[in-house]
């Protein structure tokens with residue numbers, strides 16, 4: 001039987017997920033959707049043959065909903081996820097799990113009290129082929145220990161609503177989650193350096209930024225976030241090991257020889273860059289949910305990301321290095 005899914009939030013990524021659940025993936029069907037913009041929810045419900053529910057609460061508690069996908073804006077995530085846990089329903093929540101570490105901790109506590117893992121966070125990079133290849137190589141330890149990671153997260157442009165802290169909470173949050181998973185280490189400190197600003201930024205956004213994380217074993221990670229880079233969506237990850245340097249494969253496009261130039265397209269849309277990762281992530285979530293398990297990044301991972309993001313934001317604000325202290329992972333999540 002298909003997993004009957006309810007989707008809360010029918011904006012950009014909500015529509016993407018409804019589309020993939022309804023037209024691309026197997027074993028699930030979107031039964032109901034909701035949004036604070038009821039007209040939008042109604043339109044998406046109609047387009048995909050689902051019903052519209054008026055509130056997140058009524059959607060979560062509807063008897064014909066087996067599992068919930070939360071794709072509303074960040075500040076609404078904590079409430080929806082807590083309501084899903086209270087209803088005993090599995091919930092896939094887009095990042096961030098909650099906008100504060102305290103909010104994530106509330107979810108961790110509620111889930112532990114419920115006695116069953118129900119929450120998965122939409123950190124889709126763990127499902128991307130390029131990162132998975134790197135992870136496999138790191139696990140084989142074929143090139144010795146990793147010593148340094150150099151990463152870029154570049155977007156062509158952002159609008160005026162995007163500010164300095166969002167470079168951490170909206171953008172680098174993906175690296176924050178997937179890099180410690182990649183090298184199987186915990187973060188220790190966070191620091192942010194601001195280079196010369198691009199003329200394409202605005203007064204509330206320092207762009208670009210260089211975020212520096214260290215891990216408990218001493219690995220140094222630099223993440224360049226440059227969200228007005230103009231030329232494309234450019235995600236890179238290079239790992240310098242004791243006996244070799246491993247660089248993540250990039251999406252491939254044909255090389256073109258024309259008019260005395262050799263050229264190659266670059267991706268410029270994050271949705272397209274990670275489309276396969278989103279599909280795999282959601283398909284595995286459907287399969288695992290039907291088995292009653294959570295295999296993907298869970299509430300504890302959402303909490304670790306939030307604590308790390310908080311430290312980076314503090315580092316942005318103070319110019320100082322901040323210690324990242326998450327405490328020990330509860331046995332419940334091991």
Ligand code: NAI
Pocket residue numbers: 008009010011012013014034035036037040056071072073074076094095096122123124170
């Ligand atoms: P969006 O602004 O396009 O859509 C958000 C939708 O949520 C809007 O339709 C809004 O009306 C609705 N909404 C807000 N509060 C609500 C509430 N209390 N109940 C129901 N609906 C509510 O934003 P977008 O880009 O779709 O992002 C949504 C979430 O997904 C964000 O947390 C964002 O960080 C995350 N995201 C994750 C991505 C990923 O790569 N994993 C990519 C893009 C977004």
Ligand code: ISE
Pocket residue numbers: 155170171174270
């Ligand atoms: C966006 O919010 C996302 O979550 C995308 O995955 C990310 O890569 C993009 O840069 C963000 O703006």
